[in-house]
Amino acid sequence: MEVAEQPGSDIMVLDVRTGETVDGPLPRARNTSLAWLPGGDAFYYVSRLPDEELAPGDMRLQRRVRLHRIGSPWQTDAVVFGGEDAPDHYYGLTVSADGRYLAITATVGPASHNDVYVAELVDPEAPRLIKIVDGGTIRARVLPRFLTDGNLLLVTDYQAPCGRICTAHWRDTDPATWRTLVAEDPQAPLDECLVLDDPALPRPLLLVARTRHGTSALALHDLASGRLLTDLPLPGAGVVSSLRTNIPPGRHARFSYCDATTPPTIYRYDAASGKTEQETGTTIAGRTPEIRSRSVRYPAGDGAEITLLLFTPAEEHQGPRPTLLYGYGSFGMPMRPWFFPLAAAWVSAGGTYAIACVRGGGEEGQHWHDAGRGPHKHRAISDFNDAATWLIDTGRTTRDQLAIFGQSAGGLLVTAAATQRPDLYAAIIAEGPLCDMVRYENFGLGCTWTDEFGTASQPEQLQWLLTYSPYHNITPGAPYPAFLLTGAVIDLQTGEAHVTKMCAALQHATGSDRPILMRREPDTAHAAFPASKERALTADILAFAGKYTGLSPEKTTMRPHETAAEPH
Incomplete structure (x- = not known):
């Protein structure tokens, strides 16, 4: 199954084979993290408290981690984490492939450090979470992933500003005992990693994505020792994101690639053959x-x-x-x-x-x-x-x-x-x-x-x-x-007052004859436009910038090249 978040911040569960709606909507789940339990009958997610449970005008996050079982009303979803003492926390969720463990990261707003909690899922509706990382103490980011033996793979910038990969027991609360698997590269900040441990492979592997001089690099490491095995070629000097594999154990890694001339395109790396190929049907026509x-x-x-x-x-x-x-x-x-x-x-x-x-x-x-x-x-x-x-x-x-x-x-x-x-x-x-x-x-x-x-x-x-x-x-x-100042009439993230105040102050103060304009968009949110409104905003921005810099499309002789969608 696949989960799709709608513009109204509702979660809808779809059957990927038929496209039919299986469950939902689950409300107030904007930018939620999701973690499925094995079997596809239940998942953890994050949602905001209902307005009626909040004080009037409360703009804080007020999020809770909940467990939803397919077919059950969302009102019965059990709250498994979060409370009144954490009104400004973002939560990230990870469940081990065998469903035995749950990990939750908790970050206060966009802070540069986070806490990590882990539980053995004896009862999925009441996990007994242990705080294994205190971000306020170590002042670092720590992102946990589960290995097949239940131990943790930790991607962290603790004592490594550009990031390193460590292993640890899931109950281990002392960072001094973490074992460095892949060391920091001061010239290439670490982005993400992915375990490939299909039994058909000669050895379990670790695929590591870094950024070197502004562009992405992929490398394959031995999972047991962390030793570098090979660098993987990419389609160009661009950006790799969203490393994914099949439900572990995995042999294929899929990732999104884009660059200045290439819209986001899905590629598949086969760890057995060593080949990287574009997924059929993933090119955007245009x-x-x-x-x-x-x-x-x-x-x-x-x-x-x-x-x-x-x-x-x-x-x-x-x-x-x-x-x-x-x-x-x-x-x-x-x-x-x-x-x-x-x-x-x-x-x-x-x-x-x-x-x-x-x-x-x-x-x-x-x-x-x-x-x-x-x-x-x-x-x-x-x-x-x-x-x-x-x-x-x-x-x-x-x-x-x-x-x-x-x-x-x-x-x-x-x-x-x-x-x-x-x-x-x-x-x-x-x-x-x-x-x-x-x-x-x-x-x-x-x-x-x-x-x-x-x-x-x-x-x-x-x-x-x-x-x-x-x-x-x-x-x-x-x-x-x-000046062109744009914003949503109701912006729950930055607030709508910045645009109106700045526009009024500039109009009052400016000594030039150049315009100070404000563009207000109803029925949208901060950086969450429907495609039609996004296109209209982009057109206005381009027209405004073009007018005041002298850009004229008629003067260019650029030759666009066609990108045709591949057949499914």
């Missing part, structure tokens, strides 16, 4: 432009080397191009050369699309995140402005041809960059941004993000926030570039 992609390094003001991903039309072109510069720089989220339809459309029209991998992200491991959060958030913003300066100084674009774009915390990045250096940019687009960093804790889920940004309740941390808060750094009479 037209994709011929794009030249490359990674460069530019110097930040303090001497740090920052990666900049550049995407340009394939044909050579002398002189500056209209450029759209993107960034995020928060929560340790790495920027990668994903296939992004907006970027593909921009480049196909003749522009340059650039991604600045500023500090605060996770491109170089946990230390890169730490260098751009809390009291150091200003570094992420200065890194971004330095990227703009480098693009201009090297002749790739000009101030009149440069627009910047950010989403959510990336919206904070670009609005902060623009209020600090309005002279660098022709246009700014911020989608669902954070702008009032003094009051962000009062909006949406902001109260769960103090580990990333700090809190205005502490005088010292208030000063951090005031130094870069876009709303508080607007200067009356400054000649601001064109």
